Amino acid sequence: MTTPTALHHELRPLTVPASLDAADAADFIAMIAVRNEIYREISHNDDEAATPEQLLPHFAPDPDNEKLSWIVVVDGHVVGRAILDVPQEEGSIVAYWIIELLERVQGQGIGSAVHSTIQAAARSRGRRILQSWAEHPEPRPGSGIRRLAAPTGFGEIPEDRPARFYLRHGYALEQVDRKSVLDVEASLPRVRQLSAEARAHAEGYRVEQWSLPTPTPYQESFAWAKSRMSTDAPAAGLDFDEETWDVERLARHDARMVEGGQTVLVTAAIHEATGAVVAFNELCSGVDETATTQQMDTLVLREHRGHRLGQLIKCAGILRWHEMLPESTRILTFNAEENRPMLDINERLGFEPGAYIGAWKKGLS
Ligand SMILES: CC(C)(COP(=O)(O)OP(=O)(O)OC[C@H]1O[C@@H](n2cnc3c(N)ncnc32)[C@H](O)[C@@H]1OP(=O)(O)O)[C@@H](O)C(=O)NCCC(=O)NCCS
Known part of the structure; x- marks a missing residue:
């Protein structure tokens, strides 16, 4: 079987400007615009919208991660983007990628062509494992589309275009993540009650909250x-x-x-005996104060689990956040479908499932 030729396109390395008013900032600004449009096409909302101002610092050179980025141009229009992240941890063999195209140029071979470039770039950097995540929206009822179960036994996704793309290019589904949304206002009475309940169980720990940058006394233990x-x-x-x-x-x-x-609010549980951060939760503002809030990392260190610290910091975070940004009425969070302890807390708080994300992996020979 011969591979059909892809729709004529240019895969142009992204110019990362020094600032957004620099003469060469147009491609970067267009890249963020197409990112937002693609996410709107997938999710039918602007929950994950971002501004060029927010994302520019994340494309600056970073000793912890080499980021290679491209825009996809068809007939003079930016219609997609691709990013390969190559972690710089010593001995790392992994790399992560995204390829995102507007619907109108999908299904014409561009994704496959871009994937070849990404795979070659990862190989040339000695990477032997490629990993990638995609949202797999729920298809219309009656579409008859097959479903694929996660090998963890938790969660499934429709075998949609992104899933077929991964499978065709040699990837396996490894995990399913749940994307959930909280209606902040409606959750408040429950959050207050759950907060009080958690405090009663968390003897020996106190809550501290700060906006970034991290205050000096917590830098070392928070970094850990x-x-x-x-x-x-x-x-x-x-x-x-x-x-x-x-x-x-x-x-x-x-x-x-x-x-x-x-604005990033960190809510930490401090172990009073040592003064160390042993659990934390991060909430991050959206494009403006009314936009959807992103819940970023949440973690309770293994040796401090079983004291309701997850519930404690989540509740304290939401309550403080509502005082800081009362007009942000939604919070978005992502959790592995098998992460029952975390999902239990989120469900009790009132988070509701919105969509499912597939985590895909391929070994390079
Ligand atoms: C997933 C995605 C990157 C794939 O890119 P794409 O350009 O649509 O992929 P391709 O065109 O190479 O293959 C898609 C389909 O087009 C078909 N096709 C049509 N013309 C083709 C051509 N000339 N060459 C290759 N495939 C072609 C393929 O057979 C395939 O069919 P299928 O969907 O029935 O399996 C793209 O659809 C996308 O951006 N989706 C939204 C974002 C996303 O989920 N990204 C993935 C992870 S970040």
Whole structure:
């Protein structure tokens, strides 16, 4: 069988401008616009919209991660983007990618052509495992589309175009993540009650909250806690490097968020005996104060589980956030479908499932 030729397109390396008013900023601004349009096409809302200001710092050179980015141009219009992230942890063999195209140019071979470039770039950097995530929206009832179950035994996705794309290119579904949304206003009475309940169980711990940058007394233990995200969250068959976070890496992370103009509220549980951060939760503002809030990392260190710290910090975070940004009425969160302890808390708070995300992996020979 011969492979049909892809629709004529240009895969143009992305120019990352020094600032958004620089003479060469147009491609970057167009890349963010197409990103937002594609996410709207997939999810039918602007929950994951971002501004060029927010994302520019995340494309600056970073010693922790080499980021290769392209825009896809058809007939002079930016119709998609592709990103390959190559972690710089010592000995890392993994790389992560996204390919995102507007609906009107899908199904014409562009994705396959872009994937070849991405795969070659990962190979040339010595990477032997490729991983990628995609939202698999619920198809219309009666579409007859087959479903694919996660090998974890938790969650399934429709075998839609992205799923077929991964399978055709040699990927296996490793895990399903649930994307959930909270109606903040409606949740408040429950959150207050669950907060009081958690406090009664969390003897020996106190809650501290701050906006980035991380205050000096917590930098060291918070950096350690951030590093545990790569080891202590359910990973199914996916491969994650054990990340090393020191105070300098934390400062680089904080600076990216602060430069992007986003408000990030960290709610931490402090172990009173040692003064260390042992659990944390991050909430991050959207494009403006009315936009959907993103819930980023949440983690309770393994050795401090079983004290309702997850519930404690989640509740404290939501209550404080509502005082800070009362007009942001929705919070979005992502959890592995097998992560019952976390889903239990979220469900009790009132988070409702919105969509399912497939986590895909391929080994390169
Ligand atoms: C998933 C995605 C990247 C695939 O890109 P694409 O350009 O649509 O992919 P291709 O055109 O190579 O293949 C898709 C289909 O077109 C068909 N096709 C049509 N013309 C083709 C051609 N000239 N060459 C290859 N395939 C062609 C393929 O057989 C395939 O059919 P199928 O959907 O029935 O399996 C794209 O659909 C997309 O951006 N989706 C939304 C975002 C997303 O989910 N991204 C994935 C993870 S980040």
